[in-house]
Amino acid sequence: RPSHEQSNRPPQQHQQQPSRSAPQSSRSTPQHSSSRMSVDEAPTSSRGGNGSGGAIPKSGGNGGSNGGRGGGTNGGNGSQNVDAQRGARRGNRAICDLVRTRPENQNSKKGSSGTQITLTANYFKLASQSKWNLYKYRVDFSPDIETTFARKAVMRRQMPKLGQHLFDGTMIFSPFRYQNDPTQLVDRDANDQPLQITIKFAGELLYTDFGYMQVLNIIMRTAIEKLHLVKAYGTNGMRYFDPQQTIELRAHNLQIMPGFSNAIRQHETQIMICTELTHKVIRMDTCYSALQRIGARDRDAVMRELVGKTIVTEYNNQTYRIDDIDFSQNASSTFKLKSGEDISFLQYFRDKYNITIRDTKQVLLVSRPKAKDVRGGRNEVVNLIPELCRFTGLTDEMRSNFRLMSDMAQHTRINPDRRVAKYLEFNRRIRNEPQSVEVLNKWQMRLEPELVQLAGRVLPAEKIVFGNRECEPRFADWTGEITKNILFQSGQFKNWHCICTQRDQNTVRAFMGIMMNLARDMKVQMSEPRFVTIQDVRVNSYLQALDGVYNDSSQMVMVVMPTLDAHRYGSIKKQTLCRRPMPSQGVLTKVLQKEPRVLRTVAAKILIQMNCKIGNAPWTVKFPLSDTMTVGFDVTYDTADKSKSYGALVATMDLRRVNSYYSTVSQHRHGEEMSNFLVVNMLKALKQYEHVHQSVPKRIIFYRDGVGEGDISHVREFEVQKLRDDLRSMYKERAPLLTFIIVTKRINTRLFTNMRGQISNPPPGTVVDDVITLPERYDFFIVSQSTKQGTISPTNYNVIFDESGLPPDRIQLWTYKMTHLYYNWSGNVKVPAVCQYAHKLAFLVGQYVHQLPSEECANLLYFL
Template sequence: MSGRGGGERGSGRGGGRRGRGQGRGRGQPSQSSSRGGGGRARGRGSSGSTATYNPPPPQMAPAQPPPQMAVATPVPPSGAPFSHPSSSSGVGSLSREVSEKLTMEPVAVTTAPPLPPSSSKAIRFPPRPGFGTVGTKCVVRANHFLVDVANADLHHYDVTITPEVTAKKVNRAIMKQLIDVYKESHLGRRCPAYDGRKSLYTAGPLPFESKELVIKLPEEDRSAGSSRPARKERQFKVAIKLASKPDLHYLREFLSRKHFECPQEAIQVLDVVLRAKPSQTYTEVGRSFFHTSLGPRGELGNGIEYWSGYYQSLRPTQMGLSLNIDVSARSFYEPILVSEFVAKHFRRSNLSKPLSDQDRIKVKKALKGVRVKLIYMDYAKTCKIIGVSRDPISQLTFTHDDKRTNVSVVKYFREKYNVVLKYPSLPALQSGSEARPVYLPMELCSIVEGQRYTKKLNEQQVRSLLRATCQRPNIREGNITKMVQVNNFEVEELVTKEFGMHVRKELALINARVLNPPVLKYHDSGRDKIVNPSCGQWNMINKKMVNGGKVDFWSCVNFSSEYRNMSEDFCAGLVNMCNSKGMVFRQTPSIAMRSARADRIDQTLMDVYKESAGLNKPLKLLIIILPDQTGSYGKIKRICETELGIVSQCCKPAQASKFSNQYFENVALKINAKVGGRNTVLNDAVLRRIPLVTDVPTIIFGADVTHPPPGEDSSSSIAAVVASMDWPEVTKYRGIVSAQTHRVEIIEDLYKQTRDPQKGLVEGGMVRELLLAFYRSTKQKPSRIIFYRDGVSEGQFSQVLLYEMDAIRKEGYMPRVTFVVVQKRHHTRLFPTDRNKTDRSGNILPGTVVDTSICHPTEFDFYLNSHAGIQGTSKPTHYHVLLDENGFSADILQVLTNNLCYTYARCTKSVSIVPPAYYAHLAAYRARYYIEDEMSDSGSTGGGRKPKDKVVEVRPLPSIKDNVKEVMFYV
């Protein structure tokens, strides 16, 4: 995105983001299937037939169209009208009482709001209202591979292993041994597919409905020449019991659009089959596989490296079953000595000095849960780190076997293993248990290869990972094809012979359209009043902001020591730029600019506040040149926005010192939005010709929830909701943030009740506050709500819609709602087929939209690539409509969403995600700064999950001052 040099840092949508993917996916198989009789037990699948089932292809482009050959145009799903009736809610969760109140006028609620439904099974999302037709037709390739499935009599068996094993790798070894031993005698020569947990799947019945088998698992190979006595083989009991009979008939009916409910269990079976071989061969992380043989491997710094791999998921689509495969990369611990890791991770060149308590806690956090190999023993032995000792290893003793003698750990290793420790001042690693710890020297423990690094990467590591994995579209497409060839499903007996599945090796060719960019309106006093963006971008030359903000009281604080003397010249250039672009920005500061040390941020900001308040000139803007070292940005924002009520614009000193006009322009765009101005608006909004937006007062919401970084279990999740405050322009957004329960995706404070001593029970919440703000701003009540909800995985669609729509309805005000989920965390990529129709980076053009072939068989969804690529391969955003009471057609919603992407305040480029959702993410990301200073270093960030019975207290966010909330402070 543009504006990269401009002022404050962007959020970076990857970091510490989301604990998404909770719950089972709709149409995307979960990691483990539901147990007990959760699946259908109808048993209508045929048994043993080899006839291949080919899904109906009306939505799929031909595999290899000849030059200038027209690709088949899809038809709407069976039974789906081309215009969605506005009276249809599309959600079965709303009570009759609520449905009767669907009116565009306020409704007084005299009774208690209806309780939310106890089950989401009755919810049916709105059908596709037809396919889009607007735009220039084209054909693109998608990284989806069609899967043909033969008739098979699927059976699902529950598996119970005793003693219980938690490691998937061990479970798979147990089941492999069981199949090798009992395939002929007890399994009827079947080759089952196992998910590594509790489920076993077959393409026909086993000779029994329930049986318990015993197997012995051989010990892992020991090092050559080992003197260690052979360990007794481990024995396991494996109970196998018939659970259900997933039926492929219903899957065919669903793919043919004759049924609307996705038969998830049948897809789960087929997905496990396709994942069986790679699960045994590679390191499995979620739905991805990694191995050093799958691509480049390199250092990220600080003892962390990246491995290459691929993502794989079986999905139901309009063209049939589709295997989505994408290249991927993840961070892993380097397989090095722990002492070397400590030196790298904490940049300590001298390990002979003892660690401080603070550094020791950091070492514990970095290594807790990591498996290490003991290199001083003559046989392979691994241990799991549970902590580090408080004292250096030179001061540690343990009780000898005679239980009377205390032995020095250093002496023990010298006498037992003839090892003289080089770093006796370092603490010891602790294995075993807290009650009976086993002390291990860091220098004699090597980190086991292939362990995922789950903690948040620092900025340098993120940059290194992006540089290493950034691939141009043609390179990425080639690597995806290679991954399909590496899998070679066609020679895998389990896939082809046992289950009769065939995966095509060619990327799917699909119909797409390129939407025209919107016309943008700037101020009439500029030379260029109207702008037609080209390839997703434009500039501010000869243009003035459509509504320039006013800054009468301002000042500047410089915390940089390296660029101490640049404040006046920098501010003069910035102020001139703001004025030249249409703002009314006073030339001289209302209080004197000043420089200060980075260790005096609190006091300096307080001094500035008091001085301006004393002159009765409250600052409209404070320009802040950040310290040379990173780490102060969050503290500054917290103080300014929650304690002092100051809107601030932070600038990095190295970039600010260049006095670049482009930099000044980028910062000016942000400042104008922060002081209440508007940079540009859609010309169609001014002319009142945006369907279902400008006809009646309409408010557009954006909502998101961000979660703590992986492994952090001591902090709250943060929800943010923004809403447009101007109509019909829908460009200015007010934001509200709230802390909520750890890793809960549903926004808890959309609606809330508080008890007031005088007023009694008072209704409130984020939606109510924003609706009232809209009324204050526009003097009108919205008759329509468009709600863009970011951060929801498919498995959470029903739950989020149920509770968040219920919260919106509890306000008692009943405008019609369209609820759209915005998904960026997916692995669908679109590649151009015509090299003459790409952007500068070789990606598909901005405005490319797909609602055929790879989209949902019946529901209202589409992929939109609304931005131009900068580097690497562009990722389209997936929009999925969960509720549509406004009756949007495919064209109207797709065009609206694409056009809004040109109104993002921080740059003169279209962005990849609709701005309301983007702003909500920025607001939530900002709010994390308000509490991160309070996060304890002793909080657990280990490799394991937090205990289920551990309740994480929700610490409320400090309140944002009212004058700050009135503007787009988060940009």
């Protein structure tokens, strides 16, 4: 069956939720351009096809971004044959207690440090013109109807009798209390046989029920759908795109389709809808052009190229994921219409869309229904015509094209004033569209016209401590201070090596002169390296040279590579991390060929990286707490074996006494409990702490990255509980006090300030711990970075366990301080440095090394 022959029901896109054994890992990329130390960054290998999923039908589907199944809107104020009484709303506050993670002893989560600032957030209040509760009813059919879709079709015919309601296939949600219980209705099934419908009262849908928020999300979604936008389901819920606003990038053969994502949730004292901008990138080249490029006869190559990609159809802008290729059929093949008539794909597209398919022999793409599609009664396999399908997302080659990314950023990196204007315009479109207003009015709901304003605080600016003085940087960036100061800690490079090709030797030697002069200025003792030249750039040539360097007891090896080749880079890192462990620094030849005025800055960044890799810290900040270990943990999948993932843990020693770290990695098979490995790694870090300080820490502040919304409860009940139990078992009365914080970077919240009539990003150090936070959580937002382009994104912190006794101020301040210590970046980063280090290590191992690093370098930041 083709994609359009679905009874007007486009399939949903499957969303891979992070599993408990391997949550998603999302890189926290700093937003500066001038201060990134990217010389030894691992080459990325981002896959294309990152487009959004298919839309959810109007008749029901997933309920909003908060997950869970919702119901279709069976509206209508028809005759009230069933006596109904509108419910009375009790109180004025709804608490959506999805997963209560706020510690029982946490009475207040608001801090007081810093200066007050007035902020605007991308939230609109959702008001109700009258007070109402929702009632839920179970619906049974006799004889039973198997599919949800067929059940909804029957219930749509009962709309005039039941009044305004939602139906999800099993339950009715209604503002009316039906007088008869049970209520009996009669209809006819698909075979025109009598059908008995029994509706039984199942209770009230209380404000404490998460389903209440789902219903509100469905109602708002129905109102938005009246704007005739293209729907797509994304990782943060439903997204709506406007094809009329599509932007053409003809020079790059791309289109950008702007859109919005929306989610309703109960916040501290108000139900609000969060609205954020989103974009879908559509490539002008079709799947057919890929088939032509590869050759359709090379089936393995075709499968590798197409399966897993996300496409959008040209004829109705629907989005699908390619699950398979059907080589047994082509565009001339036939399928059955709902009427039972056989028709070819060629004829169908000619009749329905006036489209003539040029290649009648092209194979068919296959998109299979996912589990949630089947639950919704959508179990048809969708067949797609390659020449009518365009890829979404960017290829690796596109991502490495500076001009393309720069041109695209002109439309996707939107400044605060334009972003706010777009929020308000979207709001006006909903309020000015009669059909949208009608939907909201039926449920007596109203969308407030203005964005929410709230009070935030700006934490005191941190002083960066170098070896000779302190400085207070502007805009969270101290790149210009690096070459003017002495490093906080500096090492000695006595026996170290440099591997390069014979052709690059002169360039490398000239650069070494610049770096050694700079080292003297920064008080780093650096002898000239021993040069090892190779004749070619084959992987084996580099590995043989590394063997020789290792046998010479090298303290550090710099490896100069002509191009950014993932296989070469991975082989070198595997050699220096696993087989012959020693700190290594990768550098590209083109980096050493920059103009002279830039080379000094490049040399400073490479010198800092190398200095860190032998155990030193280039700068620090002042920490108020002693005897405290700070830990970051993140997980990423193994790109070579999806059944494996790697969890990386990076821990500090007592930062008031010594700036040193401990790191370790564990491998997890799919389905294995993460908490077992996390605790083992934590105990390793504590042994290192005890070795350094001859005591265990009094406190552990643990930042857990890579946790999806659906895994929060599991992390609290298993990871936190096991960690706490094992700490008490191991250390008894000496057990450290634990604070466990979930870090979430990919959020839709945006914050703005109005400075002298100009809407702009809030300054670094801005904290929000009220109004838009959640009542069931001990959570807060921090804006730790600064950017001159686009809109800054805050990071959300959810404290799910805390026995430290520290007030919210201390936890917020500590979190902000930790964003200053990522040594690959001379500025603040989006998350605490230990999280960024953990991500860097997990990503390096999962993407390139594919095995556990040696423990010999565990006390060094060797992975920078």
